Every structure is written in C-alpha cells, then in structure tokens.
Amino acid sequence: MSIRYPNGKRYQPTSPKKTASKKDYSFSNRGKTLEDEVNETNDYYLQHKVAVIHKKPIPIQIVKVDYPGRARAVIREAYYRTPSTTDYNGVYNGYYLDFEAKETKNKTSFPLQNVHEHQVLHMRQVAEQNGIAFLVVAFSTLERYFFMSSQTLDLYWDRMNQGGRKSITLDEFEQTGIEITPGYAPRVPYLDAVDLYLTGKESEE
C-alpha cells in the first residue's frame, strides 16, 4: 500500500542509494522506519480481522491545481501542514484507539520535542471520551519498543512544563510503559500492550 523509503529518510527528489541488499531486509528490519513497521502491523491486523487501524494522510495545503485537458488534475503548488491529531486511529474490538508512533536513535531517553503539544492535547481529548490514546516509541538503535498511555505521557509532559527534564528515560519507559516485543508478523504487536493496559485500567476502576 504505502511506498517505503530505505534508511528512515523521508521522500527526497533524488532517490537515496540502497545500502542494504534485499536479502538483508528479509533477515532484519534494519533500514525500515517505525512507520513502515507499524503500517505492516496494521495490514496484518486488518487481514486477520483483529483491528481496523489506518494511518491518516499527511495534511497538505493546496494552493494551485492544473486541470490539463482530460488528464487528471495535477497539484502544482502545495505545502505541508502541521497535523492537528495523531497519525493513527481506528477500532479494535469496539475500542477506539488513537496513537502516534515515534522513534529515536538515542539509547537512554526519548526527547519530548518529538511530540507536539497539540498532539498531547488531542490525546487528552480522546482519553476524556474513553478512547485509548497512546504513544508507540521505538528506541531504534536498541530495537526496543514501548507503549505509553496518554495518561502516563501527561505526567512527563507536565514535569517538563514545570521545568523538569525534557525527555523520558528508558528506565522510565521500563517502569511506567509497557514493552512491546517485536516479532515477524505482526512486526510491532502493540495490541498486546493495549490488552495489558486494558486489564490494568479495568482492574483500577
């Protein structure tokens, strides 16, 4: 479905050199972005009727469109806009899920500048409506993945706004997030973490 670009880079007009052969890709996920991995996971969940989760399109502000005769319309001037929500949402067994997937190459902490304030606000709004909002964070160098609920993220966000540290440490993810063990298919089984979260949440109520 979605086009993949190697080496974690966004689309560039000149195509980046492939530094790994196809064989390497089948043995390891090096070179795949977290977005690729989450999209594959969502495809797996959809095909196996586990959940219906889609990535939202990137919001674009369109300024100029050409209509060349009978050919399809060509957008000739447009700009990237800041998304007002998270990237992923959908439904899992009646639950509304809403999340943002972020990766860092850091080995010891996740910088909060990777998350936008309006995304934090959106996740709060979702949680108020009894939706399940969360982050999927990849420490890509370590190949470790974590689920963190918006309620927990809020604590670290508030700490930052009160002058505290501007990141969440790996140790804090281990203590207050839920680790996701990557697999072959699905690659990043974040619904396992959602299940654990629901168990904990429901036992609290």
Place this chain on the structure above:
Amino acid sequence: MSIRYPNGKRYQPTSPKKTASKKDYSFSNRGKTLEDEVNETNDYYLQHKVAVIHKKPIPIQIVKVDYPGRARAVIREAYYRTPSTTDYNGVYNGYYLDFEAKETKNKTSFPLQNVHEHQVLHMRQVAEQNGIAFLVVAFSTLERYFFMSSQTLDLYWDRMNQGGRKSITLDEFEQTGIEITPGYAPRVPYLDAVDLYLTGKESEE
C-alpha cells in the same frame, strides 16, 4: 480550522465570486456544503466535549518537492488519490464512529454511485470490530438529513449488485434510516441519530 469555499465548490486557482452576503449566511445555510456543515458540527462537539471527530486529510500522492533554500518545502507535483477509508472518524463516549457524508440534489433518491465500493467494505470491517459505521446523507434541495447504518446500507448495496435499483429512495431513508433534524448549533446533530441507533441496537441484542 479548515478553509471554507462558498457555493459548494472545491478550490479553484481563481477565487469564485461570493454570491451571498455574510448576512445571508447567518440566516440560512444555503451555499454551504454538507462537508462545511459536518465540520462545524464536529467543531461544536469538540468544543463542548461531546465527541472527538475529525475529517481525514485528502490523500495525496507526492511526486516532486522543492526545497528552496531556507524556505519551507514546496510540493510541485502531486496527484489526488482515492481514499481507502471514509472521511470522518473519531470517538464518542467510548464508541468508535466512522462515517462518510454525502449530499445529493435529487429530491426523490440517493444514487449509490456516490459511495465507493471500498468505502462500503471499510464500513463492514468497522462494524465487524463493533465500531459504528454509517452514512450521513443530505438531500440538499429538501434540506433533509439522514443517518443510515452500514448494516442497512449493505442491504441496498447487495440489492444493487443483484441487479436491483442503483439508488436508495427518500421513502427508504424515511423507513430504514434515522432522520437528523438540522439546527443552528450543532448544525447537523448526527449524534442524536447515533444515540437512537445505539438504543435500537442494544435492545436487539
């Protein structure tokens, strides 16, 4: 949040003439598209903490991007893609909602060619996950609005595929849909219909 274009037209490089004064707009919704009305309704629901429902961005296939020095990136060649899901989704009091808003100028029936097959399939997948998938249909000439669940839409869709009529009549909307009474704010209170639908659905189970 979203830019509105008068007269139900999509963005055109040359700006369309405004045919109605601002005063007219405050007394009537003539000239507003259903999309405008649903977006306003969603803004109302969000501000009043009733629900968190957003329109998805239009999917665009980006082919060429310029990076003019320090200025922001300019998309120079891109094309509209066919959406693989519906336009709207979000969360309402723990329920996952997913819908498509469509309007017709017809006075007696809604042509099913307004709905794409992949959208029907997507709505089925949502319903299988216990999400609430539906259409909001406006008979704009009549200023009448209807909710129709994906389960009911499926019946008419199958009828068409078995060689039957290619539209849903107004009478059928009256009999098997739920009418939405338009108001001032929210303009198209479709959640009233969702509430009624949930009552009916829950009493069936």
